[in-house]
Amino acid sequence: MTAPALVSVRGLRVAYGDGPLVLDGVDLDLHTGEMVALLGSSGSGKSTLMRSLTGFAPISGGSVHVVGHDMTNLPRRRLRTVRASVGQVFQQFNLVGRLSVLTNVLTGALHDAGPINLAGGFSSAHRRRAMELLDRVGIAHKATDQARSLSGGQQQRVAIARALMQRPRIVLADEPVASLDPRMSHAVLGLLREIAHDDGIPVLVSLHVLALALEHSDRVVGLRHGQVLVSAPTAQLDAATLNVLYDHENDNEEATRVDDHA
Ligand SMILES: Nc1ncnc2c1ncn2[C@@H]1O[C@H](COP(=O)(O)OP(=O)(O)OP(=O)(O)O)[C@@H](O)[C@H]1O
Numbered sequence: 001m002t003a004p005a006l007v008s009v010r011g012l013r014v015a016y017g018d019g020p021l022v023l024d025g026v027d028l029d030l031h032t033g034e035m036v037a038l039l040g041s042s043g044s045g046k047s048t049l050m051r052s053l054t055g056f057a058p059i060s061g062g063s064v065h066v067v068g069h070d071m072t073n074l075p076r077r078r079l080r081t082v083r084a085s086v087g088q089v090f091q092q093f094n095l096v097g098r099l100s101v102l103t104n105v106l107t108g109a110l111h112d113a114g115p116i117n118l119a120g121g122f123s124s125a126h127r128r129r130a131m132e133l134l135d136r137v138g139i140a141h142k143a144t145d146q147a148r149s150l151s152g153g154q155q156q157r158v159a160i161a162r163a164l165m166q167r168p169r170i171v172l173a174d175e176p177v178a179s180l181d182p183r184m185s186h187a188v189l190g191l192l193r194e195i196a197h198d199d200g201i202p203v204l205v206s207l208h209v210l211a212l213a214l215e216h217s218d219r220v221v222g223l224r225h226g227q228v229l230v231s232a233p234t235a236q237l238d239a240a241t242l243n244v245l246y247d248h249e250n251d252n253e254e255a256t257r258v259d260d261h262a
Pocket of ligand 1: 019
C-alpha cells in the first residue's frame with residue numbers, strides 16, 4: 001500500500017486582497033522520498049503555492065493538508081508546530097551574517113530548545129548534531145567563521161544544514177540555486193536530492209532552469225497562470241514539452257495539459 005502523502009493539496013485557490021486568483025484549482029501531492037521540481041514563469045504562482053504550505057497565503061478555497069494537518073483551519077499554536085516540521089531554503093540563504101556558521105545551524109533547533117541565549121544556550125546534543133550536519137554538507141571546517149564570509153554555495157549548504165536541524169518532515173526550497181553558478185547549482189541540488197532519497201524527506205524545489213529540473217527531479221509540477229499545466233514523472237518529460245509553461249505568445253489560448261494520466 002502506498003504511504004499517505006505528506007502534502008496533499010486539492011483545488012487550491014488563492015487571491016491577494018481583492019485581486020484576481022493567483023492560484024486557481026491547484027492539486028499537489030508530495031510523497032516520502034521524492035524530489036519534485038516546481039516550474040513556471042515569473043508570476044505563475046510558485047512562491048504562493050509554497051507559502052500556502054506554511055500558512056502564509058490567503059487561501060480562498062480548496063484544501064491544504066501538511067503532515068496530516070488541515071492548514072485552512074488550524075489554531076495558531078498548532079500552526080507553529082506544523083511550520084517547525086517544514087524545513088525551508090531560500091534564494092538569498094537568509095543566514096544571520098554576523099553569527100558563526102555553527103550558530104546559524106543551531107537556530108534551526110530554536111523551536112525545540114525553548115527560550116535560550118544564542119551565545120551559549122544550546123545543549124551539547126544540539127551542538128553535536130549541528131556539527132554532524134555541517135560535516136554532511138561539507139562545511140564543518142567553517143563552523144566558527146562568520147556566515148557572511150562564506151561563498152554563496154557554502155552559505156546555501158549552511159542553510160540546508162539549518163533546515164535539517166529542525167528534523168523536518170518536508171523541505172521547501174524556493175529558487176535555492178538562482179544566485180549560484182552552474183557548478184554550485186548542481187552541488188546544492190544534488191544535496192537536496194540526497195536528502196529526499198536517502199532521508200526520505202520529500203523536497204519541493206522551485207527552479208527556473210529546465211535542464212536542472214530534468215537532471216535532478218523525480219517529478220515535475222508546472223504552473224501557468226496559477227493552474228497546473230504539467231504534472232508527470234521527469235523521465236517522461238523533455239525541455240520541448242516543458243516549454244509550454246513559458247509560451248507567452250499563446251497566452252490567450254488553452255494550452256494542452258501534460259500529466260501522467262494522459
Ligand atoms: N503579497 C502579495 N500581494 C499581492 N500580490 C501578490 C503577492 N505575492 C504575490 N503576488 C502576485 O501573485 C502572483 C504570483 O506570484 P508568485 O510570487 O507566487 O509567483 P512566482 O511564480 O513565484 O514568481 P517568481 O518566479 O517571479 O518568483 C503574481 O501576479 C504576484 O504579483
